Amino acid sequence: MAKDFATREGDFPKWYNDIVIKADLAENSAVRGCMVIKPYGYSIWEKMQAALDKMFKDTGHLNAYFPLLIPKSFLSKEAAHIKGFAKECAVVTHYRLKTSDDGKGVVVDPTAKLEEELIIRPTSETIIWHSYKKWINSYRDLPLLINQWANIVRWEMRTRLFLRTTEFLWQEGHTAHATEAEALEETKKMLDVYTEFAETWMAMPVLKGLKSENERFAGAIDTYCIEALMQDGKSLQAGTSHFLGQNFAKAFDVKFTDKSGKQKFVWASSWGVSTRLIGALVMAHSDDNGLVLPPKLAPIQVVIIPIYTEKEQLDSISERVQIITDSLREKGISVKYDDRDTHKPGWKFNEYEFKGVPIRIAIGPRDMEAGTIELARRDTLEKNTYEWEEGVEKIPGILDDIQSNLYKRALKKREENTHEIETYDEFKKVLKEKGGFLMAHWDGTTETELKIKGDTKATIRCIPMEGDGKEGKCMVTGKPSKQKVVFAKAY
């Protein structure tokens, strides 16, 4: 099996890193904290983009693009927003280089200093709301439903491939509405879109919930999120949707005239998911043999490997493979026929297994004689031999089965690692020994939340929207609690 790779049990962070590197998803770059997303990893992102983009369009959104650089003054217009992001902004101060005095290199030209520094966007609310002021005049201009696909920069202290990098790719939706109710509805609708994407496409179950004040987006009234449990028992925030109230409308003076002729501030939402989802995908499904990809997001769904000793054998195998690939492609399945003579079959088996290709077909001389093919599925590592035409017919069904099996498997793991907690002692014990999602009562104060974080490193991941709604007493202070909330150590 996999050799020289870390195991989940042995060293989870190393296991994760090994998969990302050796499955050729990404690598570190010359710039500290920034990664190169390699073609195989980028293909997964393209699949995610395509699915999400369609869902955004289907819910009435249009794509647009706003500048990478934001005037410093824009960022400071919303007080909470700047407070949250100030510490991690990259700043552009000059616009020209010149040859250094010794002639050997280039230096920043001090005469080319910008009058106002530009910030590389850590998120685009401010630059977008500056435009919205011009775009919105009447209730007829609303709702305004815009999304942008972009890169952003947040100067993080410690980075990890996909999970936290200085620059990352994402989408950010920014909407404006006439009423509070509409904006709130939009916020929740997009959270539902993310939930559906995570569960249907990524085969990753998520908890929907509301963030505590402490974890809220800088500038939001409320932040909703989806949280997923990784195989090491830590939680990962997979997407967020913010109800911004009128905070940005007021900061950028975005008003509209309603039907009765009155001037009103608009109501807003913003929502985003990033390339972090690729990290989530890796940690949700993969095993000690490498990456495991859900068929709906796999760049290659079926790989075909010929086994032969002589050219004549390869020729007759290739002839049959041509029929198989045509048939699969007609069904919309992505197929790769790897007939390279530079690698041996065994090497290829391991290669594609490590890269998480859902189904492998092997055809050798024995199969040609018997009229069969061997199908191997990545999720269970099962191998079966079928009469070849029958095997090909079964593939769409097997892909569907892998997709649903991965979801069920992940859901089962989450259920096994979700613990009902009554006392703080029990909380500490379970967190230390098992990890996972800990459901416990909390009095609703930031003070208590920070105490728990200080004691245990666990944070409130969310106040679940689909909780049991049973009242109780805070496990720390004994004060009343409306419902249990989800605690976990987080990425």
Next chain:
RNA sequence: CGGGGCGUGGCGCAGUCCGGUUAGCGUACAUGGCUGGGGGUCAUGUGGUCGCAGGUUCGAAUCCUGCCAUCCCGACCA
């Protein structure tokens, strides 16, 4: 920014304490043979100013000084 580690062919490392000819090993790469149903094997070969600068010495990957890079641990975070 505080504490620790590391820097030697593309990658992973040994050698450094205790200085001594042509700087090794694994892997990868190249060519050829035998192979081919789970990372095969044998042979041959390419590739390194030992992070940079200075110093000590007959002689430095090895000792000394300074600098740079990078990684891990803490505070921040999608």
